[in-house]
Amino acid sequence: MPDENLISRRGLFTKIGVLFNGLVAVAIAVPIVRFLLSSITRGRGNAYLSWVPLGRTSEFPEGETRLATFRNPYVMPTDGKTVDTACWVRRIEGDQFQVFAINCAHLGCPVRWFAQSGLFMCPCHGGAYYRDGSRASGPPERGLFEYPHKVENGLITIQAGELFTPGASAALIGKNPPCAG
Numbered sequence: 777m778p779d780e781n782l783i784s785r786r787g788l789f790t791k792i793g794v795l796f797n798g799l800v801a802v803a804i805a806v807p808i809v810r811f812l813l814s815s816i817t818r819g820r821g822n823a824y825l826s827w828v829p830l831g832r833t834s835e836f837p838e839g840e841t842r843l844a845t846f847r848n849p850y851v852m853p854t855d856g857k858t859v860d861t862a863c864w865v866r867r868i869e870g871d872q873f874q875v876f877a878i879n880c881a882h883l884g885c886p887v888r889w890f891a892q893s894g895l896f897m898c899p900c901h902g903g904a905y906y907r908d909g910s911r912a913s914g915p916p917e918r919g920l921f922e923y924p925h926k927v928e929n930g931l932i933t934i935q936a937g938e939l940f941t942p943g944a945s946a947a948l949i950g951k952n953p954p955c956a957g
């Protein structure tokens with residue numbers, strides 16, 4: 777007579793199968809749920825509105841345009857150096873600054889500043905911009921995008937959280953973005 781407390785081989789494999797499937801389901805579900813809740817759980821909902829330091833104003837001589845970098849406010853532990861984002865800082869005089877996105881307003885290639893000619897040049901399709909960021913020539917339909925910035929206690933900070941697109945709200949790309957024409 778079979779012992780009723782003994783589990784059959786079929787029953788054992790069924791239980792192991794259910795357990796294994798459960799583990800796989802959890803392993804798949806956890807990253808999906810974390811992704812869906814990420815904007816809440818990481819407190820990044822308003823990260824694009826945060827002010828990010830660029831450096832002391834004394835680091836930017838009057839009348840010059842210099843390259844600077846900042847930490848993208850959307851930083852995640854695995855991002856490493858990729859969150860260091862470049863921008864061009866133009867100090868007009870005193871506390872008057874312009875901070876330009878490094879990306880060309882055409883298709884996003886990084887533009888370079890040439891002090892000798894007083895132009896930003898894009899290496900991809902020949903787009904050019906004047907020192908104030910306005911369009912000079914080439915395929916871009918507008919000037920360089922500008923970060924909103926402020927100067928407080930000798931420190932310049934920018935609002936850098938939103939990636940620029942031609943359709944971005946004017947509030948986040950500067951009140952008077954330099955436009956073509």
Ligand code: FES
Pocket residue numbers: 880881882883884885898899900901902903914915916
């Ligand atoms: S990406 Fe700059 S001109 Fe096309």
